[in-house]
Amino acid sequence: MKLTTSKGARALALVALAATVSACGLPRSGPNKREIYAGSVLNEGDAFIVSVNSRVTRATSVMPAYGFGAAFQSAGVVGSDLIAPGDVLAMTIFENVKDDPLLGNTGQRVSALEQVQVDGQGYIFVPYAGKIKAAGQTPDSLRQIITKKLDTQTPDPQITVVRAAGDGQTVTVSGAVTGQGVYPIERPTRTLTAMIAKSGGIAIEPAVALVRVTRGNQTGKVWLQDLYENPSLDIALRGGDEIVIERDQRAFTALGATGAQSLVPFESQTLSGIEAIAQVGGLNTSLADPTGVFVFRNEPAEIANTVLGRKDLRGDQRMVYVLDLTQPTGMFEARDFLIRDGDTVYVTEAPFTQWSKTINAITGTTTAATSLTTAAGG
Incomplete structure (x- = not known):
């Protein structure tokens, strides 16, 4: 009878100690499901908590729209041959005279102008032809202009114009x-x-x-x-x-019972809930509650109204999307639900986790106390 009483007393003491340790606030990765749901609008909180289904997935599948106007x-x-300010031209002028050419020395019928710079206003200078507007011309049209200007000064000049590598x-x-x-x-x-x-x-x-x-x-x-x-x-x-x-500068934050807790950059144009969890090493199998995967987001009023079936919301709304991976279609919903820039993906701990931590804390405390007693008695 005394033995039974002693066992009962020890059990009561263990329960009391467990309650005391639990009340002291054991370490944990964040709020539990009950605490998150306590912040719901239905409980006079300021966040809308929504279970993800195919309708919600369609309403929230919004990605940045990029493109050219x-x-x-x-x-x-x-045009590859269109002359522009800054271009460098090379010109060769052939004259049909032998004794007294316009541009070259006596007996020199060919004159080369190899570095003719088109100035900022688009003009070039050619000896005896003067200042000519070159920008906007093709080499052939410019050749005709120069030929016309020189034709009155030297008989039948033959001119070639070559544009350099388009530096302008x-x-x-x-x-x-x-x-x-x-x-x-x-x-x-x-x-x-x-x-x-x-x-x-x-x-x-x-x-x-x-x-x-x-x-x-x-x-x-x-x-x-x-x-x-x-x-x-x-x-x-x-x-x-x-x-x-x-x-791409987009990123999401991973917290809770995941393989890693950090700011995670996107690795593709689109990122699903499943892919986001995979990027941080998946769920922590010893801690995570697969029924409690939450996505926290500030949702534009237009999307929030569509998700909630309302028309009266104005401004960004705090939304908490719930992914339950244990449901028959839970994995599909998580695969189709898109994560967006700035989202927080949070995984709650399983209910037994705190109890396990409590037991470990008690076991550790008891072991320490026994060791101290043994040492004192020794």
Whole structure:
């Protein structure tokens, strides 16, 4: 009878100790499901808590829209021989006189002008022909103009005009490319993809590469993969264009009972709930509650109204989306639900976890006390 009483007393003492240890606040990775649901609007909180299903997935599947405006797409390819300010021209003039040529020395019928610079206003200077507007002309049309001006001074001059490598029509390529620099628009590099290839190609993963083009006060941006897959996005370039290759800056935060807790960059254009969990090492099998995967997000009013079937919400709304991976279609819903920039993916701990921590704390405390007693008695 005394033995039974002693066992009962020890059990009561154990329960009391467990309650005491639990009340002291054991370490944990964040709020539990009950505490999250306590913040629901239904409980006079300030967040809408919504279970994810196919309707919710469709309503929230919104991704950044990138592309080039009409001004970019309607621009035709620049003529490869069109002269522009900054170009360098080479001219050769043949004169049909032997004794007293206009440009050369006596007996010199051929005169070469190898470095004729087109100035900032688009003009060049040719001896005896004077100042000529070269910008906007092709080499052939410029040849005809110079011939006409010299024809009255030397009989039947024969002239050739060659444009150098298009130094006046250049673009700047920078960012995550192999060879940053200023490149001329030449016949092989008159389009965006050709110019990227000319610069040596990109230096980051194609899946996270964005291509930004600035022309004057207009800017367009596309995914590199979309550029390669959609020929209509391969816009024609113009002198002065600035091309920047940059890494996608979107990221989400992973917290709770996951393999890692950190700020996680996107690794692709679209990222599903399942992929986000996989990126951080999956659920912690010794801690995680697969019924409690939460996505915290500030949702625009338009989407929030659609999700909740309302029309009265104004401004961004705090939304908490719940993924239950134990449901028959839970894995499919998590696979289809898209994570967005700035989301917080939080996995709660399983209910038994705190109890296990409590037992471990009690066991550790008891073991320590026994060791102290033994040492004192020794």
